[in-house]
Amino acid sequence: MRQDNDSQAGPMAELWVNPDLRPAADVLAEADIRLADIEDAQARLARFAPLLTRLFPELRAADGQIESALLPVPAQNAGPLLALPPARTDWGRLLVKADHDLPVAGSIKARGGIYEVLAYTERLALQHGLIAPGGDYAALADAPARRVFARHTVSVGSTGNLAMSIGIMAASLGFRATVHMSAEARQWKKDKLRAHGVDVIEHAGDYAAAVHTGRLAAENDPQAHFVDDERSLTLFLGYGVAALRLREQLAAQGIAVDVRHPLFVYLPCGVGGAPAGIAFGLKQVFGDAAHCWFVEPTAAACFLTRMRHPDRPGISVYDAGMDNVTEADGLAVPVASELAYAQMRHLLSGVATAADATLFADLAALHDMQGLQVEPSAAAALSGPRMLLSHAVGEAYLREHAPGDSLARATHIVWSTGGRFVPPEEFQAFLARGRAAVPARA
Numbered sequence: 001m002r003q004d005n006d007s008q009a010g011p012m013a014e015l016w017v018n019p020d021l022r023p024a025a026d027v028l029a030e031a032d033i034r035l036a037d038i039e040d041a042q043a044r045l046a047r048f049a050p051l052l053t054r055l056f057p058e059l060r061a062a063d064g065q066i067e068s069a070l071l072p073v074p075a076q077n078a079g080p081l082l083a084l085p086p087a088r089t090d091w092g093r094l095l096v097k098a099d100h101d102l103p104v105a106g107s108i109k110a111r112g113g114i115y116e117v118l119a120y121t122e123r124l125a126l127q128h129g130l131i132a133p134g135g136d137y138a139a140l141a142d143a144p145a146r147r148v149f150a151r152h153t154v155s156v157g158s159t160g161n162l163a164m165s166i167g168i169m170a171a172s173l174g175f176r177a178t179v180h181m182s183a184e185a186r187q188w189k190k191d192k193l194r195a196h197g198v199d200v201i202e203h204a205g206d207y208a209a210a211v212h213t214g215r216l217a218a219e220n221d222p223q224a225h226f227v228d229d230e231r232s233l234t235l236f237l238g239y240g241v242a243a244l245r246l247r248e249q250l251a252a253q254g255i256a257v258d259v260r261h262p263l264f265v266y267l268p269c270g271v272g273g274a275p276a277g278i279a280f281g282l283k284q285v286f287g288d289a290a291h292c293w294f295v296e297p298t299a300a301a302c303f304l305t306r307m308r309h310p311d312r313p314g315i316s317v318y319d320a321g322m323d324n325v326t327e328a329d330g331l332a333v334p335v336a337s338e339l340a341y342a343q344m345r346h347l348l349s350g351v352a353t354a355a356d357a358t359l360f361a362d363l364a365a366l367h368d369m370q371g372l373q374v375e376p377s378a379a380a381a382l383s384g385p386r387m388l389l390s391h392a393v394g395e396a397y398l399r400e401h402a403p404g405d406s407l408a409r410a411t412h413i414v415w416s417t418g419g420r421f422v423p424p425e426e427f428q429a430f431l432a433r434g435r436a437a438v439p440a441r442a
């Protein structure tokens, strides 16, 4: 049996079902963000593809598109990964959306973060006449454009991965790049950014404090663009493009998604921007056939805390008795994004939480069974389907939303959000810890 909690005292892992879930069509009819906004973001990324290919030769094979694979998990691995009894085959199939392997930034932050830097770049480039609308964006890697960008700063506050995405992209274009890192940020991430020429400012405080400081610093500088992870609609739309890409990937694999073939997606959640952008896009594309679940560490369940308290904007995990101490650095966020919360309030199916010991056990299992290198934050996703399929509240949700034999035709996607650039020594230490956490699996 697996352990659902660390030896230290702390909140127990749980599955929470959203009592305010409403039909997607009703909610989206009132939403101030439209599918057309996400399609517009997709078109902007396509305009930049030739430039991205020029800046990052590893994107050549994908024609400048930053995208990850959708990997099927064989049934003989899926059952043990989800801790289901061998006889249980009524739950559909499992796939991994491999954002841990996204090129350039190595995490899900490549989607929103790089998109926001490109949107800012396009605005500046048009303003300064560096490109004409519909012109050749590859020219933005040339000296005249770089001279303009060098007079501007792009900055961000982050626990690590958003800084990697923003810092690497901005520095590659020739911007000055400043990142404000919270206490959780790993040394190797700071080292990698400095090697790219990024100005790394280290803060002793948490993520919310790092964002706040960065925002203030940029406000006083007209030549600076601050990527606001708590408030940015641009980031949100960049993340949302993942839904359009996933629709294509599912179709290419012959996987139907409709009310008779439900789609369950499990997304690790920090401040909420990335998972909410993707979930919002999926609800736009698939409506009520898509069931979106967030997964958070037991110590840093800020989105769950906000969802539980609809009348308390700004409520923190500290208010709810959690300490925000987790090895899942990408998820160590004390307060949820209000933008993400507002969009998810009636569209999110629910939230699962996972203890750190479970994250490490799943990190090791994903490596040993599937050959994947994911970071602890990404491994959180697996707790979603495991809890939905085995806890009483999950079973009640499924009886209502996937009645009859539709569950047997379901597709479950665990969104694996980061890991590509974790240094080998660090990954080996994660693995050792994960294998020790569940001896039966090692």
Ligand SMILES: *Cc1c(COP(=O)(O)O)cnc(C)c1O
Residues within 6 Å of the ligand: 107, 108, 109, 161, 162, 268, 269, 270, 271, 272, 273, 274, 275, 330, 331, 333, 375, 377, 378, 417, 418, 419
């Ligand atoms: C940032 C991050 C997330 C969650 O994204 P938010 O927008 O913070 O909710 C999940 N996994 C990893 C690895 C991340 O870096």
